[in-house]
Amino acid sequence: MSRLPVISSKRALTSSSSSSENGQDCAPAQKRTRKDTEPIKPLGAATIIGGRRPPLAATKAPMSRPIRGVGAATVAAGPSRGVLKPSLASTVAKGSNIKPTVASSDAKAAGGGGTTKRQAWDMKGRVSDMEVKIRNYQTKMKTVNQENEVLRSSAVQSETKVAEMQKELERQRSQISMYEGQLQALSGVRNELEKVSSEKSTLQKELSNLEGKYKVMETLRESQETELQTLKMKLSVQESTLTRLQVTLKDTEETVRSLEETVARQQDDLHAREMERRRLHNTIQELKGNIRVFCRVRPLVDGSTSNHIQVPANDLKTITLAKTEESHTGKTADTQKNYNFNFDRVFGPQATQQEIFEEISLLIQSALDGYNVCCFAYGQTGSGKTYTMEGDEFDATRGVIPRAVQQVFRAAEKLEKEGWEFTFTASFVEIYNESLRDHLYTGKASKRPEHDIRKATTGEVTITNLTYEKVINEDQVLGLIALANKNRSTAQTAQNDRSSRSHSVFQLDIEGVNSGRDVKCKSTLCLVDLAGSERMLKSQSQGERFKEMTAINGSLSNPGIVIAALANKESYIPYRNSKLTYLLQNCLGGNSKTPMFVNIAPEPDSFGETLNSLRFASKVNDCVIGTACANKK
Numbered sequence: 001m002s003r004l005p006v007i008s009s010k011r012a013l014t015s016s017s018s019s020s021e022n023g024q025d026c027a028p029a030q031k032r033t034r035k036d037t038e039p040i041k042p043l044g045a046a047t048i049i050g051g052r053r054p055p056l057a058a059t060k061a062p063m064s065r066p067i068r069g070v071g072a073a074t075v076a077a078g079p080s081r082g083v084l085k086p087s088l089a090s091t092v093a094k095g096s097n098i099k100p101t102v103a104s105s106d107a108k109a110a111g112g113g114g115t116t117k118r119q120a121w122d123m124k125g126r127v128s129d130m131e132v133k134i135r136n137y138q139t140k141m142k143t144v145n146q147e148n149e150v151l152r153s154s155a156v157q158s159e160t161k162v163a164e165m166q167k168e169l170e171r172q173r174s175q176i177s178m179y180e181g182q183l184q185a186l187s188g189v190r191n192e193l194e195k196v197s198s199e200k201s202t203l204q205k206e207l208s209n210l211e212g213k214y215k216v217m218e219t220l221r222e223s224q225e226t227e228l229q230t231l232k233m234k235l236s237v238q239e240s241t242l243t244r245l246q247v248t249l250k251d252t253e254e255t256v257r258s259l260e261e262t263v264a265r266q267q268d269d270l271h272a273r274e275m276e277r278r279r280l281h282n283t284i285q286e287l288k289g290n291i292r293v294f295c296r297v298r299p300l301v302d303g304s305t306s307n308h309i310q311v312p313a314n315d316l317k318t319i320t321l322a323k324t325e326e327s328h329t330g331k332t333a334d335t336q337k338n339y340n341f342n343f344d345r346v347f348g349p350q351a352t353q354q355e356i357f358e359e360i361s362l363l364i365q366s367a368l369d370g371y372n373v374c375c376f377a378y379g380q381t382g383s384g385k386t387y388t389m390e391g392d393e394f395d396a397t398r399g400v401i402p403r404a405v406q407q408v409f410r411a412a413e414k415l416e417k418e419g420w421e422f423t424f425t426a427s428f429v430e431i432y433n434e435s436l437r438d439h440l441y442t443g444k445a446s447k448r449p450e451h452d453i454r455k456a457t458t459g460e461v462t463i464t465n466l467t468y469e470k471v472i473n474e475d476q477v478l479g480l481i482a483l484a485n486k487n488r489s490t491a492q493t494a495q496n497d498r499s500s501r502s503h504s505v506f507q508l509d510i511e512g513v514n515s516g517r518d519v520k521c522k523s524t525l526c527l528v529d530l531a532g533s534e535r536m537l538k539s540q541s542q543g544e545r546f547k548e549m550t551a552i553n554g555s556l557s558n559p560g561i562v563i564a565a566l567a568n569k570e571s572y573i574p575y576r577n578s579k580l581t582y583l584l585q586n587c588l589g590g591n592s593k594t595p596m597f598v599n600i601a602p603e604p605d606s607f608g609e610t611l612n613s614l615r616f617a618s619k620v621n622d623c624v625i626g627t628a629c630a631n632k633k
């Protein structure tokens with residue numbers, strides 16, 4: 001179909017080429033053909049034969065008017081039906097070449113048979129020419145018709161070909177659509193392939209990762225295998241060692257059994273020796289005296305030495321108080337009066353807290369052996385009683401109470417290894433003006449309870465509503481002492497000089513049980529910081545102050561009176577004379593050990609009070625109370 005224009009042009013070319021082949025004569029003839037409306041029919045010649053024509057028209061007609069062959073016409077129509085083969089085209093070209101032949105025949109005819117021109121009058125000749133011409137034309141027509149037939153058959157062939165080609169086209173189209181379908185399927189496949197390939201690359205990455213991990217695991221496995229081998233070797237070594245050790249163990253168990261028997265025997269020995277030690281220890285203490293009095297001289301505030309107090313360096317038991325009496329007349333020399341006192345030990349101003357404690361530590365030890373121990377500090381205000389009993393917070397300056405507590409807990413710890421179990425109960429009470437105040441009270445001040453001293457039928461003395469705190473170590477006791485000091489300073493603020501005029505009694509009740517030996521012991525360690533011992537002139541004291549002074553004086557002298565009564569083995573011991581003696585009755589009797597510190601102030605103006613203190617202490621020192629016995633069951 002698309003080749004039609006090409007064929008037309010070919011046809012045009014063929015036509016033009018044929019024109020050029022025919023020479024110039026043909027071209028004007030074609031032009032004329034287009035202008036003429038009426039073609040000249042061949043029959044016209046016959047008509048021409050019969051009629052007369054002007055010579056010009058007669059000569060002109062065969063020259064100018066080409067006879068259009070049927071074949072030529074058919075050829076013109078032919079190309080529109082399809083593609084012409086080159087052979088056909090040449091045939092057509094040949095067909096178209098007929099024109100010049102006819103034209104030349106015409107020319108011959110017109111010329112009257114070749115180069116000879118017919119005369120006008122030679123009608124016969126001219127007719128014959130015409131007939132020749134007609135015959136030529138007829139021959140030509142036949143040829144053209146034949147060619148036409150050829151062309152037709154060729155066209156039919158072409159149509160068949162076209163139909164075949166259309167069929168082919170259809171087939172190819174369906175093939176194309178099939179291919180397109182396949183292509184679509186293939187593009188799906190390609191997508192699938194791309195997906196698969198991306199999955200593949202992911203899997204490859206994973207694979208390479210896994211390979212890496214595998215390598216690591218492999219290395220690990222190898223190292224673990226090596227380790228396993230080493231362990232196996234060690235195990236086998238250890239197994240053989242174990243076998244050896246098991247044999248040794250049996251031997252050792254035998255040895256342990258025999259050693260245990262030895263230990264048990266030795267523990268029995270140890271216990272017997274411990275009991276013997278206690279007995280001997282306490283015999284020594286008793287020989288030394290259950291009442292022991294120590295004198296301690298406080299250093300002067302400026303560090304200088306006091307002239308009226310003499311503590312000989314070579315005699316640790318004597319103190320001399322020297323008084324220079326001026327001559328009344330002035331004629332005689334001043335006389336010096338010496339007051340000599342003997343005590344269990346005299347400590348000069350340089351004595352340390354450690355030295356002080358060492359002196360009583362053996363007595364404190366007795367508290368764990370079941371003996372009641374009551375340690376007093378006696379002396380005028382400011383003489384150093386509290387310093388001796390409590391001391392300062394630093395290790396070197398700690399007083400008797402913290403050191404005693406430390407010793408008791410350490411000794412208890414050692415005794416626990418020998419089967420003893422101890423329980424400790426602490427209390428801290430103040431006796432002021434014959435009334436009791438709990439130093440460990442932590443409640444509201446307005447709700448402070450009243451206290452009273454009670455004696456049970458067992459002989460045990462307790463204070464009602466008092467805080468009795470179970471303690472298990474030294475630190476807890478130190479915490480309670482700190483609480484007591486806080487309570488005391490609060491009371492001190494409310495009432496001036498109260499602490500100087502009150503007694504502070506720290507008590508540690510000790511109960512020990514040795515269930516293995518079926519032994520029990522019970523004792524009380526009492527550490528008492530007495531009120532200032534200075535005497536007040538009765539004339540200076542009135543009302544409450546007088547009452548207070550009487551109470552202090554009574555309670556201070558009453559321990560001495562009680563001790564004296566005990567020493568004299570009197571039938572009535574006046575414990576009830578004061579709250580202090582009533583509270584401490586179990587610690588003052590024959591069942592107790594009583595160390596007492598008499599503290600003296602070195603200032604010259606304290607001479608009188610110092611003399612009084614030393615006299616009182618000396619009296620106590622002279623008392624010999626009966627043999628103490630431990631509270632053991």
Ligand SMILES: Nc1ncnc2c1ncn2[C@@H]1O[C@H](COP(=O)(O)OP(=O)(O)OP(=O)(O)O)[C@@H](O)[C@H]1O
Pocket residue numbers: 297298299349379380381382383384385386387388499500501531532599
């Ligand atoms: N041996 C000593 N060495 C150094 N300083 C001491 C000594 N004895 C006492 N002092 C100091 O002297 C001052 C008075 O002592 P302390 O308070 O112990 O006297 P006290 O007899 O308890 O008085 P009070 O009856 O008023 O309670 C305190 O500052 C104390 O630190």
